[in-house]
Amino acid sequence: xxxxxxxxxxxxxxxxxxxxxxxxxxxxxxxxxxxxxxxxxxxxxxxxxxxxxxxxxxxxxxxxxxxxxxxxxxxxxxxxxxxxxxxxxxxxxxxxxxxxxxxxxxxxxxxxxxxxxxxxxxxxxxxxxxxxxxxxxxxxxxxxxxxxxxxxxxxxxxxxxxxxxxxxxxxxxxxxxxxxxxxxxxxxxxxxxxxxxxxxxxxxxxxxxxxxxxxxxxxxxxxxxxxxxxxxxxxxxxxxxxxxxxxxxxxxxxxxxxxx
Amino acid sequence: xxxxxxxxxxxxxxxxxxxxxxxxxxxxxxxxxxxxxxxxxxxxxxxxxxxxxxxxxxxxxxxxxxxxxxxxxxxxxxxxxxxxxxxxxxxxxxxxxxxxxxxxxxxxxxxxxxxxxxxxxxxxxxxxxxxxxxxxxxxxxxxxxxxxxxxxxxxxxxxxxxxxxxxxxxxxxxxxxxxxxxxxxxxxxxxxxxxxxxxxxxxxxxxxxxxxxxxxxxxxxxxxxxxxxxxxxxxxxxxxxxxxxxxxxxxxxxxxxxxxxxxxxxxxxxxxxxxxxxxxxxxxxxxxxxxxxxxxxxxxxxxxxxxxxxxxxxxxxxxxxxxxxxxxxxxxxxxxxxxxxxxxxxxxxxxxxxxxxxxxxxxxxxxxxxxxxxxxxxxxxxxxxxxxxxxx
Numbered sequence: 001x002x003x004x005x006x007x008x009x010x011x012x013x014x015x016x017x018x019x020x021x022x023x024x025x026x027x028x029x030x031x032x033x034x035x036x037x038x039x040x041x042x043x044x045x046x047x048x049x050x051x052x053x054x055x056x057x058x059x060x061x062x063x064x065x066x067x068x069x070x071x072x073x074x075x076x077x078x079x080x081x082x083x084x085x086x087x088x089x090x091x092x093x094x095x096x097x098x099x100x101x102x103x104x105x106x107x108x109x110x111x112x113x114x115x116x117x118x119x120x121x122x123x124x125x126x127x128x129x130x131x132x133x134x135x136x137x138x139x140x141x142x143x144x145x146x147x148x149x150x151x152x153x154x155x156x157x158x159x160x161x162x163x164x165x166x167x168x169x170x171x172x173x174x175x176x177x178x179x180x181x182x183x184x185x186x187x188x189x190x191x192x193x194x195x196x197x198x199x200x201x202x203x204x205x206x207x208x209x210x211x212x213x214x215x216x217x218x219x220x221x222x223x224x225x226x227x228x229x230x231x232x233x234x235x236x237x238x239x240x241x242x243x244x245x246x247x248x249x250x251x252x253x254x255x256x257x258x259x260x
Numbered sequence: 261x262x263x264x265x266x267x268x269x270x271x272x273x274x275x276x277x278x279x280x281x282x283x284x285x286x287x288x289x290x291x292x293x294x295x296x297x298x299x300x301x302x303x304x305x306x307x308x309x310x311x312x313x314x315x316x317x318x319x320x321x322x323x324x325x326x327x328x329x330x331x332x333x334x335x336x337x338x339x340x341x342x343x344x345x346x347x348x349x350x351x352x353x354x355x356x357x358x359x360x361x362x363x364x365x366x367x368x369x370x371x372x373x374x375x376x377x378x379x380x381x382x383x384x385x386x387x388x389x390x391x392x393x394x395x396x397x398x399x400x401x402x403x404x405x406x407x408x409x410x411x412x413x414x415x416x417x418x419x420x421x422x423x424x425x426x427x428x429x430x431x432x433x434x435x436x437x438x439x440x441x442x443x444x445x446x447x448x449x450x451x452x453x454x455x456x457x458x459x460x461x462x463x464x465x466x467x468x469x470x471x472x473x474x475x476x477x478x479x480x481x482x483x484x485x486x487x488x489x490x491x492x493x494x495x496x497x498x499x500x501x502x503x504x505x506x507x508x509x510x511x512x513x514x515x516x517x518x519x520x521x522x523x524x525x526x527x528x529x530x531x532x533x534x535x536x537x538x539x540x541x542x543x544x545x546x547x548x549x550x551x552x553x554x555x556x557x558x559x560x561x562x563x564x565x566x567x568x569x570x571x572x573x574x575x576x577x578x579x580x581x582x583x584x585x586x587x588x589x590x591x592x593x594x595x596x597x598x599x600x601x602x603x604x605x606x607x608x609x610x611x612x613x614x615x616x617x618x619x620x621x622x623x624x625x626x627x628x629x630x631x632x633x634x635x636x637x638x639x640x641x642x643x644x645x646x647x648x649x650x651x652x
Contacts, residue, residue: 101354103352103353103354103357188354189354219372222372222375223372226371229365229366230350230365230366233350233352233353233365233366234350234352234353234366236284236285236286237369238284238348238350238366238367238368238369238385238394238407239283239284239369240283240369240394240395240396240397241283242281242283243280243281243283243396243397243405244261244263244277244278244279244280244281244317244397244401244405245265245277245315245316245317245397246263246265246266246267246275246277246314246315246316246317247313247314247315248277248278248315249278
């Protein structure tokens with residue numbers, strides 16, 4: 001991978017253009033048709049089970065959960081996604097973005113991100129990135145169901161300013177994203193903005209389940225950005241891993257007493 | 261080693277735990293020669309600070325001798341005698357470079373926990389003060405791991421005793437910053453201090469050092485008020501007097517130019533407001549009891565400052581914001597930027613302007629600490645400040 005300045009912005013697909021627009025309507029989006037029909041079937045089945053149940057509590061719980069699912073399927077809207085502030089585009093993609101200010105020059109930070117093979121060090125949920133060519137790469141993430149992999153293409157590359165990529169059609173999880181490097185006012189370094197867009201497996205429901213399980217990119221992104229900031233500014237992350245506490249058994253002798 | 265362990269709400273004990281080890285090349289290990297119980301430790305004892313875990317080592321006011329340094333530590337060597345700020349700061353992030361050490365971006369490994377409660381910000385880590393503040397093991401122990409060892413610890417090279425410099429780690433800078441935040445006009449401004457605990461005592465004396473024309477201290481415990489009187493402060497016992505009337509009278513009807521709330525979230529107070537606060541806190545509808553803050557706002561003179569070194573935890577309602585608006589008050593608050601105060605305050609101690617050991621009423625071993633936590637909490641036996649010797 002070279003650091004040659006180049007601009008392949010001409011390749012930017014519509015998805016990346018969309019990811020760049022912060023003002024896009026973001027919640028209460030329509031669920032894909034497949035998700036709606038699955039949810040509708042499940043809702044009706046639960047309502048039926050509720051009605052058949054002999055126990056009043058079950059009648060109420062199953063009946064109302066079923067009615068809720070059926071209503072979500074009928075309207076195509078998922079109020080849980082709204083309540084959890086999961087942002088979605090009009091066509092059902094999940095949008096994730098966050099930002100951090102880092103006290104280093106934009107060129108340095110850009111160089112770290114442009115080394116795609118090194119990205120798994122920044123983003124801990126990334127298993128590996130294999131660089132295939134100047135603009136092509138293969139990304140692998142760990143998922144509960146096993147590794148998921150896709151080929152991605154760099155769609156915009158403005159050294160020190162912006163890097164955007166998009167998965168190729170029909171590959172693993174459809175996704176795209178961009179990183180912006182913007183000088184911060186004063187001597188505060190660089191504002192780093194990351195915007196991701198992906199189509200979660202299981203649609204809106206999948207995104208809700210992932211969020212509740214703490215496995216959703218919005219949460220991971222925040223942690224990754226803070227980790228990156230700390231490595232760039234201080235050189236390491238703070239840690240308390242392995243410190244002494246009353247939760248671990250004491251050693252019988254006190255080796256430090258000798259040095260004291 | 262021996263350490264004071266948080267064992268649950270209202271349960272503190274002495275346990276044998278593993279010695280600390282260097283975890284990062286920027287760490288140092290310090291043999292603790294003196295440590296203290298802080299008023300804010302009582303919030304942990306009472307269980308009003310969330311995210312404590314059984315087995316946590318307590319303590320954030322401590323000093324001692326360096327016994328081990330990581331390979332990247334440049335300013336400290338084995339054998340150095342140091343005081344250690346209670347908060348952790350990386351020294352290189354934007355807040356640290358602006359002197360806002362307690363707001364360090366990088367020293368709290370559990371930033372997400374703090375952000376969940378406080379929005380997209382987290383303060384720096386604190387020693388021995390809940391996992392929301394980083395979950396760092398504290399210094400009420402025989403040894404302690406000190407991260408960011410080139411940034412926090414300050415060497416003591418003069419022959420001052422531990423008791424004269426120990427409080428540079430927290431309560432002296434905390435009281436001082438509270439007074440400094442008032443922007444006192446020397447010879448003119450009258451300062452009232454709510455709370456005559458250790459921080460209130462240092463706030464009152466710092467206000468005097470910064471030139472306050474008159475300092476008034478408010479509390480309900482006679483021994484604490486006597487300690488403030490010994491420094492030349494006027495005192496008001498709010499259980500015997502109507503505090504708002506007494507403060508008007510003491511200031512010719514103007515109200516104090518600045519008011520320091522050195523009480524914070526667990527104010528006692530009395531009257532219907534205090535009862536409502538207590539009930540809400542017990543029902544977990546609120547973290548904070550705000551009698552002292554209400555009185556501070558209501559008593560403060562026009563254009564004055566309400567300075568808040570006392571800790572608040574969550575959301576507050578029934579705050580007299582109309583009064584604050586009508587009088588054009590300025591609010592100043594926040595954790596102490598300890599790092600920036602240590603050198604100048606050490607200079608004042610060395611110059612003989614103040615001997616911080618005046619505040620100590622109890623000296624004990626670690627084994628006696630659990631009992632003294634309760635004595636301090638209940639303000640029994642004239643207890644204002646407890647200093648522990650981990651090797652006694």
